[in-house]
Amino acid sequence: MLLSHFQEDLIEAGCDEAGRGCLAGPVFAAAVIFPKEYYNPILNDSKKLSEKKRMELRPIIERDALAFAVKPVSPQEIDKINIHNASYKAMHLALDALHIRPELLLIDGNRFIPYPNVAHQCIIKGDGKYLSIAAASILAKTYRDDYMTELGKEFPHYDWATNKGYPTVKHRNTVLELGFTPHHRKTFTVSKPQLTLF
DSSP: OOBSSSSSSSSSEEEEEEEETOOOOOOOEEEEETTOOOOOOOOGGGGSSSSHHHHHHHHHHHHHEEEEEEEOOOOHHHHOOOHHHHHHHHHHHHHHHHHHSSSSSESSOOEEEEEEEEOEEEEEEEEGTBHHHHHHHHHEEEHOOOOOHHHTOGGGGGHHHTTTTTHHHHHHHHHHOOOOOTBOOOBBBBBSSOOOOO
16 A cells, blocks of 8 residues: 655655656656545556556546646757756656645655755655655656647657557657657657667
């Protein structure tokens, strides 16, 4: 069972991102503040849930959260500042948009660029440990998936409705055949099975 909070006294916001390893589209990040003793037995790391279950949970998260926000950073910005910095920038933008100011940030992963005047705690695999981070992972993932599905209607050959911009064999082969769209990350290589940076 996931934990409702890291400590007792401070207002916590869980933060996570989606789309870090994609060839195309923005990276999205979310921040979620739940009531201190929040409980939801179904909520889990977005990667452990089906697409259907994630979509079912999204309105529940948005209803139950004291505050939440989801923000993207564009492929152009990713190419300028790199995917790691872009992921942290998206988290900062989501935190900026919260109408409640958190006092402690729970960050999924082992690194973070500090948010001004707010302490943070990096938690490896935090989306499988804390409800607020799991909720942030679900919001970031579902908002990004919706975005890529809509974008895919303009560029059907790249199969974004299915792969959501991730480097599947079909996606890579289509890029090699037809080239980049304006929504591709130009600093990412597509010729190898494993995504690497130039």
